[in-house]
Amino acid sequence: MVAVLRILLRRIALLVPLMLGIVLFVFLVMRFSDVDPASAFFQGANPTPQQLHDFREQNGLLDPLPVRYVHFVDDLLHGDMGTSALTRAPVVDQVTTALPLTLQLTFLGLGLAVVLSLVGGVTAAVYRDRLPDQIIRVVSLTGVAAPGFWLALLMIQYLAVDQGWFPTGGYINPADSFTGWLKTMTLPALALSLPVAAQLTRIVRTSVVEELDKDYVRTAIGSGLPPRVVVGRNVLRNALINPLTVLGLRVGYLLGGAVVIETIFSLPGMGKLMIDAVKNGDPAVVQGVVLTTATGFVVVNLVIDVLYLLVNPRLRDTTA
Amino acid sequence: MHRRTFLKYTGALGAATAVSASLSACSSGPQSTNDTGGGGGKDRTLTAVIGYGNDGTWDPTQTASAFCMAANNHIYEGLLDTDPISRKPYAALATAVPKDLSTTSWKFTLRAGAKFHDGKPVTADDVVFVFDRILDPKTQTLAKGFFASWLKEVRKIDAQNVELVLKFPFPDGLSRLTLAKIMPKHVFSKPGAWDKAITGLAIGSGPYRQSAHHPKSNTTFEAFADYNGPRPAAFKKMNWLTIVDAAPRVARISGSSAGAQISDNIPYANIEQLKSGGLTVAGGAGMNNLFLMFNTRHKPFDDVRVRQALHYAIDTEKMVQVALKGHGKPSSSFLNEGNPSYRRAKTVYDYDPEKAKALLKAAGVRNLSINILAVNVSWIVDCLPTIKASWDAIGVRTTLSPQETTAVFTKMDQKQDYQVVAAASNPNQFGLDADLIMHYNYGPTNLWMQYTRWADDPVAKQLFKDMDRATQEADPAKKKAMIQDYIDVVAEQAVLYPVVHNELMTAWDPKKLTGIRAQPYPGINLLQAKWV
Secondary structure (H helix, E strand, O other): OHHHHHHHHHHHHHHHHHHHHHHHHHHHHHHOOOOOHHHHHOOOOOOOHHHHHHHHHHOOOOOOHHHHHHHHHHHHHOOOOOEOOOOOOEHHHHHHHHHHHHHHHHHHHHHHHHHHHHHHHHHHHHOOOOHHHHHHHHHHHHHHHOOHHHHHHHHHHHHHHHOOOOOOOOOOOOOOOHHHHHHHHHHHHHHHHHHHHHHHHHHHHHHHHHHHOOHHHHHHHHOOOOHHHHHHHHHHHHHOHHHHHHHHHHHHHHHHHHHHHHHHOOOOOHHHHHHHHHHHOOHHHHHHHHHHHHHHHHHHHHHHHHHHHHHOHHHHHHHO | OOHHHHHHHHHHHHHHHHHHHHHHHHHOOOOOOOOOOOOOHHHOEEEEEEOOOOOOOOOOOOOOOHHHHHHHHHHOOOOEEEOOOOOOEEEOOEOOOOOOOOOOEEEEEEOOOOEOOOOOEOOHHHHHHHHHHHHOOOOOOOOHHHHOOOEEEEEEEEOOEEEEEEOOOOOOHHHHHHHOOOOOHHHHOOOOHHHHHHHOOOOOOOOEEEEEEEOOOEEEEEEOOOOOOOOOOOOOEEEEEEOOOHHHHHHHOOOOOOOOOEEOOOOHHHHHHHHHOOOEEEEEEEEEEEEEEEOOOOOOOOOHHHHHHHHHOOOHHHHHHHHOOOOEEEOOOOOOOOOOOOOOOOOOOOOOHHHHHHHHHHOOOOOOEEEEEEEOOHHHHHHHHHHHHHHHHOOOEEEEEEEOHHHHHHHHHOOOOOOEEEEEEOHHHOOOOHHHHHHHHOOOOOHHHHHHOOOOOHHHHHHHHHHHHHHHOOOHHHHHHHHHHHHHHHHHHOOEEEEEEEEEEEEEOOOOEEOOOOOOOOOOOOOOOEEO
């Protein structure tokens, strides 16, 4: 346990330079943008050259680049991501408002992907090379090939416009109406999860097939245990290690995929916040969203690294 | 650790994640953008979709934002407001429209009992406060350009009466009074209040009060119970969504359970689909146009023959048929054909590639390469390939750089170098009168003229003098002729000039809404609409 804690502390310590590097990268990339924060701030208000100059001076935009970077990091450490050029609101407020929706979408997508892939993958493995397996193979390969945004447009057309079962877009806060929230989130979560579910289905199938071929399964069934119990209690538990690993990595994909899906379904989450900020030339918001997403991704990967250590004792010796 | 223990941990982690997600879902996150039910029948919420952002400036003295201007028309009142289509003025906060327009003094009595949305009464001080801001030489406002040339000052007579003192008789000024929305002095005279006005603070005396504002998402309204003016609210609640992307905008108003009852900015390609779904789709032809703007400091665009050649080279009929699906006309003047002051310009850029080549040859221009800086508004993007093909055909190598409108005009504001801009414009948002439309685009201190770098040109200086003379002309017929004459100069110079004028389409559900009229400019006006 001490070894695990030591490694954990080392990983957390490594986060500091990693995050500084990410912040530096984002800071430098944003400097290449040809959107002038001063002009963006005064957009629509016909600023005088003096007003523009004053804004740049007050916000340190005339300082040398290294000085601006130090101030930028200092502000971030104090929870200040800057001010939106368009709304004049602190970026951190916009991010904390939008982030819950993106998390809802991501975890709903994740949950759907897990359920769909478990049902599909186990069924395909149990009925190996028979009709159900063939059907699931075709469906899952189609799902792997189909981009989420295309599925989203199809679902809007057929399930929302033609059938009227779901709204075509928009968001209802669960505090206002839980069923309304479910209705607004179902299609986006499905569109987000189906490609991931399709990939996971293939992995679950392979893992379960490998386990089913092992001696202990034959022994268990030969001892009179019902196959349903053997698969549910023994095979599935052992077969899930690989799919879970892949699932962890897919969280990043789901977070990224939410950018497009949120835009298509007009959901006011992090993705839409960023797309709108890019369109409207609001550099501080773009910076804030990118940094938050990157931080989220780093944290998820840290958790996965730690779980690896917990599950595989051999890794503790090699990395310690 | 054993794998089973690991699975227990991961299971617990998953459960914790799900719980935290659920908690976050219930306790925070964005506000709802869809109607959550509640009232039914006549009390239900009207949902409208606007194809423009709601995050532009909301300050009525500054804004040219389609969403904000349309919303402000429901929230604020001018002394006079105008019919959204005919632009005929009617008494809004004032009790009557002045009858004698040949004088330089217009007196207005404020409507008795008129209140702002915070419950405070509207007084003459509020009227003077707004006009003082607009006419203040030290404050740059968009509205100043619509008033400063003819309005000298606004005086308070008593708490309920004001006098507008004009520099010279100016009958057209009546319909411009709607552009001076009366704002509460006790709110907007506070430090920082104008900044809040930019970001969405809106307190007026109109039939609807702003109940919530979520930039880039939606703005909601409620009927103002104390409104006692001529156009009371017909909807208890309204939810205006901003959906800039065409596909989700069309989807929101489509189908049997459409989430909205009305949408502006309908793409031409979706008209038949929406009509077949039972919606009414109607267009308004006005000043909406695709224009070309040249940087006259960038050679060879300082030469009028080059600018003319590039206009003559464009196959505008093809552009109308292919890109606009027939919902437009090649421009034959700066003004659209429906404008009361329209006259076919002396120089009309009918498609003539041979003339274009001859003009370029006469200007000594060879091997010209042009990069068009264009806005990425969907119908503009559809028109750009025709411009490129037309210019390529006369030997001008053309590349296209469509980008966000904000990005284009930020480059303009930063005085970055450019050759040609292709963008969309519609001065009809402000009114129909030709003097206003021309002054919006042309003038010595005008923003657009700063973009073109043309204001110091001798032809421009003479044009601006002619424009001022026309503004001051009292005889309407003479004034119209003077405007038509100087528009000939504008057409000949083609510094900032339309290529095509096009219709704007609005769709609504006639089974649910009545009293809707399609506007020839962006946004919607629901002041005379009601539930069926």
